Every structure is written in structure tokens, then in C-alpha cells.
Amino acid sequence: MSETEPQAESTARSSATTTGETDERIREEWSDYSFTGEAKLSVSDLDVYYGDDHALKDVSMDIPEESVTALIGPSGCGKSTFLRCLNRMNDRIKAASIDGSVKLDDEEIYQDGVDLVELRKSVGMVFQAPNPFPKSIRDNITYGPRKHGDLDTGLLARLTGRDDSETADELVHRALEQAAIWDEIKDRLDDNAMGLSGGQQQRLCIARCLAVDPDVILMDEPASALDPVATSKIEDLIEDLAEDYTVVVVTHNMQQAARISDQTAVFLTGGKLVEYDDTDKIFENPESQRVEDYVTGKFG
Numbered sequence: 178m179s180e181t182e183p184q185a186e187s188t189a190r191s192s193a194t195t196t197g198e199t200d201e202r203i204r205e206e207w208s209d210y211s212f213t214g215e216a217k218l219s220v221s222d223l224d225v226y227y228g229d230d231h232a233l234k235d236v237s238m239d240i241p242e243e244s245v246t247a248l249i250g251p252s253g254c255g256k257s258t259f260l261r262c263l264n265r266m267n268d269r270i271k272a273a274s275i276d277g278s279v280k281l282d283d284e285e286i287y288q289d290g291v292d293l294v295e296l297r298k299s300v301g302m303v304f305q306a307p308n309p310f311p312k313s314i315r316d317n318i319t320y321g322p323r324k325h326g327d328l329d330t331g332l333l334a335r336l337t338g339r340d341d342s343e344t345a346d347e348l349v350h351r352a353l354e355q356a357a358i359w360d361e362i363k364d365r366l367d368d369n370a371m372g373l374s375g376g377q378q379q380r381l382c383i384a385r386c387l388a389v390d391p392d393v394i395l396m397d398e399p400a401s402a403l404d405p406v407a408t409s410k411i412e413d414l415i416e417d418l419a420e421d422y423t424v425v426v427v428t429h430n431m432q433q434a435a436r437i438s439d440q441t442a443v444f445l446t447g448g449k450l451v452e453y454d455d456t457d458k459i460f461e462n463p464e465s466q467r468v469e470d471y472v473t474g475k476f477g
């Protein structure tokens with residue numbers, strides 16, 4: 178968990194959990210939820226449709242900086258859809274249409290003129306299955322910075338007098354160290370990344386994401402394909418990363434959400450955000466009976 182300096186009060190809000198009076202009372206109870214520190218991301222009145230399918234309904238919540246926010250809920254309730262809205266990855270899905278507002282550092286990301294490459298550099302993403310490039314470990318890390326024009330290496334760079342090889346080496350070291358994998362693979366940086374174990378590949382993918390200096394890291398079930406030892410390494414890493422980054426993680430694993438997150442948002446069937454609060458509150462004393470049933474495994 179992060180130890181952010183108190184800076185300001187930010188408030189998380191809910192709008193639609195309207196399946197009767199009980200939900201209305203629950204909403205009033207938690208809609209005042211406030212956290213210490215600044216909101217890194219502020220989501221208001223977000224609706225997402227895939228064609229006629231209304232996948233997310235009127236979701237509003239603020240996500241605090243330098244902390245871990247877990248998104249939990251049964252399959253199909255819209256967690257991944259919500260996550261993809263935070264860096265406009267849903268723009269790549271033809272059938273998707275989005276209404277509402279998402280602000281990153283108070284700047285609307287759903288407005289004309291937003292540079293999506295820059296946005297996705299600031300808000301990086303790590304997926305469920307590790308997906309390293311079939312290249313060397315070193316090239317996996319330098320690929321992004323090179324693509325963004327932050328690094329020039331190789332023959333052409335030498336010929337044009339802009340050879341950033343030394344900077345590249347430092348970057349590779351820094352990113353792998355941050356992703357807690359440097360010691361394991363420092364002697365085989367030129368080996369193909371596909372030869373790493375699943376857990377190592379996932380940490381490499383996290384290092385690749387860190388190499389372009391994001392502020393926010395979105396993770397969609399980052400450990401679900403890994404064994405318990407590799408999972409535990411990813412969990413430790415997520416907690417460490419939250420000291421410097423804002424991490425939003427989708428997980429089906431309740432214990433994992435309880436262990437690693439500072440706040441938890443519970444989505445339930447129908448694409449509604451039902452409750453959002455400190456993780457301890459969600460797991461020990463939620464307002465909603467349905468949330469209690471879900472986190473205690475009575476349904477889902």
C-alpha cells in the first residue's frame with residue numbers, strides 16, 4: 178500500500194445503483210467516500226455500449242494517485258471495459274461507443290485533439306497473458322522509448338552521431354530493476370524474451386510498460402495465468418509500484434484484492450458500480466448485502 182502525503186480531499190461518487198430503496202441508501206452511504214491525496218483519474222457519468230449492449234451504466238468514481246485501486250466483480254460486469262476507458266483502448270473496438278467524462282490530472286481525455294500515443298504512454302497497460310515481443314529482453318525494453326523518439330541506437334544512430342546506447346543500457350537496468358527482475362536476468366539481456374518463464378515474462382511486460390515513464394499502470398488480471406510463487410512476486414511488485422505510480426488492477430481473486438489494494442470498486446452484473454470504498458471496508462463491512470455475498474463467495 179502506498180504512503181502518500183496528504184494533500185487534498187477528493188471524493189468518489191456513484192450515480193446508478195438503483196434497484197430499489199436499499200441500493201439508494203447504500204449509494205448515499207458510500208458516495209461520500211473520500212480519500213487522502215489527489216485524484217489522478219476522475220470518471221464521471223460514464224456509459225459504454227457495444228452496439229445495443231449497455232455494458233457500463235453511469236459510472237462515476239475518482240481514483241487516487243500513488244495507490245492501488247482494485248476492480249472486482251463477476252464475469253461480464255464490465256471491469257475490463259472500465260479499465261480500457263481509462264486510456265481509450267476501447268476506441269480500438271469498432272462496436273464500442275462511450276458517453277461521459279474521464280479526466281487525467283484534470284484534463285479531459287475524451288476530447289478532440291488528444292494525442293492517443295501520448296495518452297497511452299502516460300497510462301500504460303499490462304494484460305492477463307504475458308505478451309513479450311519475440312525479441313531480445315533488451316529490445317523489449319528499448320522498443321517503446323525508441324518508437325517514441327526518446328532513444329536512438331544502432332548503426333544509423335552511430336552514423337548520424339546520435340548514439341544513445343549508454344542511455345539505453347541505463348534504461349534497461351532501471352526498468353528491469355523496478356520490475357524486480359534485474360537480478361534474475363541481467364546476464365542474458367540479449368536472449369529472446371520468449372525463453373523466460375511465464376512469471377518472468379509478465380514482470381518483463383511490466384518493465385516494458387515502465388520504460389516509457391507512465392504515471393498510471395492499468396493491469397487486467399496480471400497474475401491469473403501464473404503459479405502461486407510468480408503471483409506472489411507480481412503482488413509484491415504492485416504494492417511497491419504504488420509508491421510512485423497510480424495502479425488500477427482488475428482481479429477475480431478476492432484475497433489478492435484484499436492483500437494489495439488501498440481501495441476497491443465492486444461492479445455487479447449489469448455494468449453498475451455498486452460500491453467503492455477503502456478495501457478494508459469493502460471486505461469487512463460493506464454497505465451492500467450483494468457486495469458482502471460476492472466478497473464472501475456466496476455468489477459470483
Ligand SMILES: Nc1ncnc2c1ncn2[C@@H]1O[C@H](COP(=O)(O)OP(=O)(O)OP(=O)(O)O)[C@@H](O)[C@H]1O
Binds near residue numbers: 250254256272
Ligand atoms: N469487444 C467487445 N465487443 C462486444 N461486446 C463486448 C466486447 N467486450 C466486452 N463486451 C461485452 O461487455 C460486457 C462487459 O465485458 P467485460 O469484458 O468488460 O467484463 P468483465 O467484467 O471484464 O468480464 P471478465 O471478468 O469475464 O473478464 C459483456 O457483456 C461483454 O460481452
